[in-house]
Amino acid sequence: MAGTTRAVVQTGPRALELRELPVPDIDADSAILRVEACGICGSDAEQYVGTIPVHYPLVPGHEPLGIIEAIGDRAAKRWRVDVGDRVAVEAPIPCGHCRSCLTGRYNVCRGRGGGLFGHGYVPLSRAPGIWGAYADRMWLDPFSIVHPMRKDVPASTAVMFNPLGAGFRWAVELPDTGPGDVVLVLGPGQRGIASVIAARAAGADTIIVTGLARDAEKLALAKTLGADHTIDVEQEDARVRVRELTNGHGADVIVEVSANSPVPVAESLHYAAFGARVVLAGVKGFKAVPDFVSDLIVVKELHLLGAFGVTSPSYAAAIRLIESGRVPVERMHTHDFALGDAAHAIELLAGEVAGEQSIHSCLVPGLG
């Protein structure tokens, strides 16, 4: 046994406690990560309130960045990393054998136990227990996927590999965005702004972002990081504005990343150009979409694409962009939190803290 580590344990909806847990022993195929930072995203908020089906107690945290503290010989060879290297860790821990894995969709693998199997989602009862990154140290499984990352980038910037990876997968990889495309991003949260950065990097022609009146700061930031136009859907008629801004053409790529409300899903079809690709990535708590006019999909020959999670090529693109320093992605970063402040960090991201907003935030165990 290699000593103990602090870890935030979720024991039920809205119930987090800081505990001291034993650091697992590794074998030839596994490793221990010293967590430098763990990003907080919308699904942390859903997990916190209990809408993601998991078994308690567990250690949350599916966006880990850290330093390899101990590693087995075979893992070091397979992953091409060693003690002291910094790695970005993907959330899923795929089985490698199910139909999803074998058809290139390892991000939706359910092969390791029927449900979600990934860092931050596996209960303490399944040895060795510390599967999540809300901790000083965590377990890296033989099937974990790691990406080496340069150490001179500040941890709170480097850990943005996760939202930026989502931007590349949802706004570029899935809809095959390229030069000449008009890209419309619905929702200016961290995933929306990351989509702007990725679409810009992919050579998109015009990028438009929509949001609500209370999103004014986020919309301004989206513009700083690559958007050409922003629309406040409460003040302006978004259908008319999109038509004006695109000379009547509409958007070639639409990325729906707004949280909770199904209204933008129905609206997206009205903004779409003929043959447009519409990517749905914002979850709505399984609510039905009112006023959804499916005929628009037929007559415009639209392509509707669902996006769940991120895959390796998009993580790699995000990591290269961050390491290049070409885009000031750190401007998205608003808050660092100590492990003991995990509940506050999640509530802030979920918009439950009056008078304060976060865009990208992370837990930094080194803060205490």
Ligand SMILES: [Zn+2]
């Ligand atoms: Zn996440």
Ligand SMILES: [Zn+2]
């Ligand atoms: Zn699988």
